[in-house]
Amino acid sequence: MQSERCVNVVGAGLAGLSAAVTLAERGVRCNLISSQPSDRAQSVLAEGGINAALDTMGENDSPAEHLADTLRGGCYLETESAVKNLTDHAPGIVERFVLLGAPLAKRDGKLLLRNFGGQKKKRTAYAGTGTGRVLMAALIDEARKYEAAGLIRRWDRHTLTALTTENGALRAAEVLDSYTGEALRFTGKTILCTGGPGGFFPGMTTGSAANTGDAGAAAFAAGAEFANLEMIQYHPTTVSVPGKRMLVSEAARGEGGRLFIQKDGKPFYFMEEAYPEYGNLAPRDVISREIFLRMRQSPGAAVFLDMTVLGEEVWREKLGGLRNELISYLGTDPKTEPVAVAPGIHYFMGGLRVTDSHETSVRGLFAAGEAACRYHGANRLGGNSMLGAIWGGSVAAQSAAAAAEPAQVEPLGVFPSEEAAPRLRQELKNVLLSGLGIVRDGASLSAALGALDAIAAQAANETDRRRLAFGRAMLESALIREESRGAHCRADFPETEEAFRRQTVAAFTEGEVRVTLGPKLKGA
Secondary structure: OOOOEEEEEEOOOHHHHHHHHHHHHOOOEEEEEEOOOHHHOHHHHOOOOEEOOOOOOOOOOOHHHHHHHHHHHOOOOOOHHHHHHHHHHHHHHHHHHHHOOOOOOEEOOEEOEEOOOOOOOOOEEOOOOOHHHHHHHHHHHHHHHHHHOOOEEEEEOEEEEEEEEEOOEEEEEEEEEOOOOEEEEEEOOEEEOOOOOHHHOOOOEOOOOOOOOHHHHHHHHOOOOEEOOOOEEEEEEEEEEOOEEEEOOOHHHHOOOEEEEEEOOEEEOHHHHHOOOOHHHOOHHHHHHHHHHHHHHOOOOOEEEEOOOOOHHHHHHOOHHHHHHHHHHHOOOOOOOOEEEEEEEEEEOOEEEOOOOOEOOOEOEEEOHHHEEOOOOOOOOOOOHHHHHHHHHHHHHHHHHHOOEEOOEEEEEEOOOOOOOHHHHHHHHHHHHHHOOOOEOHHHHHHHHHHHHHHHHHOOOHHHHHHHHHHHHHHHHHHHOOOOEOOEOEOOEOOOOHHHOOOEEEEEEOOEEEEEEOOOOOOO
């Protein structure tokens, strides 16, 4: 039992750890609840780097340019004030990780920055292709200090099963001990840092296979609003490995890797011709769409990433980890042979709809990281995900700390784990993919919604029903947005329309999914 002021943080990746440390720094106790230990969180898999306008490369970069690139890359589907907070604080965030001992790449005492998609200047700090791993290690060590002081209590191997509400406010988070089956109720303010719904697309995402997406579905079932669920980022360069897609980091193109297809027996570098301003570093939605169209024009054709042009120093100091992974999983040495790549689902710009304070529509429930819809608009720039998770976790924690109250942990008994039926998971994935591909249209989305109704009879428990409702919200969000913007490309509505510069808002009300359009966003 606990009765002192305490905040619950669900998820122990970058957003969750950032929130926990921020709470502890303010003297507020924290229950850090996660289905996996932090060193197995999805954030560990993040490769390419973290963006900040540090201008250590002498290119006259600035937070204002970072702001402009982020807004433009996200197709202006985010408020300028929110993104400005992110980009203004980015240099301080990276500098703090240096002080915490994160071994980011340096030369002559200055941080090295690399090029990343959608940005004309070198802005991405990195540690080879293991940036997520080193940032997580630094935050884990920082959190341990507060664990020793009793300000952070870890609840590893505990899975969120439900959120209970009353009159629009959070009452408690219910979790299940994965080892013992014991159920617990955590009262008090709660921050969800549980990532996106990658588990709705098993085998098709670059994220952790342990992420089921059920935490988001539980929040949706509890009445929390979600925004922009149609905005799903396909990363243009992934390869298939058992159980998932493996990311071929954007860092490879940042260092000079080139995409091509075979044309008349010779490599044709299509991105350099189609988009000469950015070339192989165009925003991810642009490249994925271009690859999709090229492959549709030439069925059976392959797209390759040519990294054989990269120098020895690049492989030794910057991309050695990526090379080892490709050799290990594919038996292909990218130093000597081009790698066949294809788009894979990588990131969800949509998520829990949050305010500037990162509070959701359910009072007392906050969200950060990929679980929240904030900062990235219709398309996330590479290098902004870790930044957004760290900053968002901190903002959510500051807000929750200001409203923190006495909280308790109450035992509920021992219950069996309830999981979605494997057949339903697979069929739901197929239905969602049929409607939510790189290019969509009204007919395919309507057909997918019809197919969703057809598999509803398979729902055997509450987890199944929640997943079907959340899947419906994703499809209906895509159907209502009758335009093309960022990651949402409608073949039947190919233009970007000013009237649709607003969030789609999905809610589960009185047992039904309802999707509407939010107010018009202000700004450029």
